[in-house]
Each structure stands twice: as structure tokens, then as C-alpha cells.
Amino acid sequence: MDSKEFSNKVIEVLSNHKAEDIVRIDLKDKEKIADYFIIASGRSMTHTRSLIEHVEEEIEKIGITAIREEGVKEGRWAVIDYGDVIVHVFNDETRLFYHLEKLWGDEKNIEKF
Numbered sequence: 001m002d003s004k005e006f007s008n009k010v011i012e013v014l015s016n017h018k019a020e021d022i023v024r025i026d027l028k029d030k031e032k033i034a035d036y037f038i039i040a041s042g043r044s045m046t047h048t049r050s051l052i053e054h055v056e057e058e059i060e061k062i063g064i065t066a067i068r069e070e071g072v073k074e075g076r077w078a079v080i081d082y083g084d085v086i087v088h089v090f091n092d093e094t095r096l097f098y099h100l101e102k103l104w105g106d107e108k109n110i111e112k113f
Contacts, residue, residue: 003035003084006064010087011113013058014040019051019089022113025105035084037104041095045075051089052078 001009007024014022019040028035042048052072059066064082071078076094080087088100101110 001062006082007036007038007085009062010038010055010059010082010085013055014038014051014087014089015113017051017054018043018047021095023101023105024111024113025101026109026111027104030104030109034081034086036086037100038085038087039095039100040087040089041092042075042089043092045091048075048078048089048091049073052080052087055080055087055089 011022011024019042022038022040025037025039026035027033027037040051042051049072052069056066056069059082067081067083069078069080076091077098078089090098
């Protein structure tokens with residue numbers, strides 16, 4: 001599974017569990033950190049934690065384990081690093097504060113779902 005297909009699977013899981021404002025930022029031509037950032041919002045800290053847990057559970061079913069995760073317990077900004085794809089799930093307030101879309105994206109490399 002290439003990184004685009006993998007990112008599609010992550011987006012599907014987030015969408016199925018009611019994540020809001022899902023975007024994919026293509027970083028392949030910009031950075032060597034990852035091929036894609038997936039960014040989504042949860043309606044609350046509990047929803048944010050739940051979204052991360054669902055992503056991890058569903059992705060583990062296809063045999064892929066996260067390299068690392070950060071911020072899941074707090075529920076404000078959780079990150080799962082899968083190497084070529086990094087998943088960020090925010091609560092609304094934290095997402096507005098950090099606004100990763102402005103930092104890493106432009107009209108050419110952001111897709112909204």
C-alpha cells in the first residue's frame with residue numbers, strides 16, 4: 001500500500017467516525033518529514049481521543065502500527081506518526097491556534113474531505 005492509499009484509509013476511518021474538517025496536505029515536494037499530513041477536528045476532547053483510538057484500531061487491522069503517538073490523553077492535539085503519513089487530530093480551539101494548514105499548505109497541496 002503506497003502512502004496515498006494509506007492516507008485514503010485514514011481519511012475513511014476519520015470520516016466514518018464523524019471527524020470534522022478533514023484535510024490532506026501533500027508534502028512530497030516540500031518536506032522530507034512525510035508524504036502527507038492528515039488533519040481533522042473532533043467536537044470535544046473526548047471525541048478527539050476517540051478518533052485517534054479508532055484510527056489506530058482500524059489501521060492495526062491491516063497490519064500497520066504507529067511509529068509513535070503524542071497527546072492522546074490530553075485530547076487537545078493528538079498526533080499519530082506512521083512514517084510517510086502523519087495524522088493530526090485537534091479540538092477546534094487548538095486547531096485554530098496552530099493552524100497547520102497555513103504553515104504547511106497552499107492552494108496546490110491541500111485537499112478537503
